[in-house]
Amino acid sequence: MSDLLIERRDGVLDITFNRPERRNAFTRAMYGEMRRLWIDTAADASVRVVVLRGAGGRAFAAGNEIADFVETEDVVGYETWIREMLEGLFALPQVTIAAVDGVCVGGGLAVATNCDLRVATAQSRFGYPIARTLGNALSSPVLFRCAEVFGEALTREMLLASRLVGADRAYGAGALVACVEDRAALDAEVGALVDGILAASPVTISASKQQLRARAHLTEIDIPGEDELLHAVYGGPDFAEGVRAFLAKEKPAFGRG
Structure with a gap:
């Protein structure tokens, strides 16, 4: 069965990440399929809504499949390739x-934040x-x-304190349209x-999405020297230790390189 x-149903494209045994972690193949899917969907006027879900009830998606990093020589290039997929998702004319339902971290959170709405x-x-x-x-x-x-405060908490934010706090921050009790809800x-x-009016939605995309691009300025920064991170001892420890199911010992 596909990952x-x-x-497809009347006006709706339903997509389910289907690796519940790995908490729906994204593989290179899944990213490639999504890249192609966004290109095809952008040109499909019969689709007006795209809904993304995770299978299994434990996770939307728990980041990337770490083994893919081990098999990738240019990890920064791989991250750039993934970011291009995210840009394709964000640019879709559909809502x-x-x-x-469950954990939404790493690459899963990147996908969710590039959607228009979250529940x-x-x-x-x-x-x-x-x-x-x-x-x-992360890339900027x-x-x-x-x-x-x-919001910046919760983003700082996620990244600097390595804390996961509960759905109630995410809803309070405006990141969610709704926080509901269970899968049925x-x-x-x-x-x-x-x-x-x-x-709703397709014309209004199309115009609104174009305006919101333009606003987002005003805040997403390039940071000078970011490629060098990311190459230093991915080529450094902490990332090597992180991947080793993750695959060995051990706690990483950072800062010793």
Whole structure:
């Protein structure tokens, strides 16, 4: 069975990340399929809403499949390739909804923050605990999107304190449209959102999305020297230790290189 389940129904494209045994961690193949899917969907006028979910009830998506980093010579180039996929998601003319039930961290959070709307169950948690796990760093566009959605204070807590943010706090910060009790309520809330979008003016939605994209680009300025910064991080001892410890299921010993 595919790691990316795709279902089309009247005006709606449903996408389910389907690796529940790995908490739906994204593989290189999944990223490649999403890249192609966004290109095709952007040109498909029959689709008005895109809904993204995670299978299994434990996670929306728990970051990247770490083994892919081991097999990648240019990790910064791989991250750039992933960021291009995220930009394709963000640029879709359709309304995009992340339906979160469980952990939403790392690459999963990057996908969710590049959607237009987010709904989550009360047990869901969000974050970038990379300072305690892999010892890598986010690219500035990914970091800025998180700050735009969750606010700077929660983004700093996620990254600098390595804390996961509960759905109640995410809702209070305005990052979620709704925080609901369980999966059944999540499906009902997403269904209500979809029905409302399908009943709305496509012209108004299209114009609004173009304006919001323009606003976002004003805040996502390039940081001078970022490529060198990221190459130093990914080529350094902490990232090597983080990957080794993750695969060995051990606690990393950072700062000893």
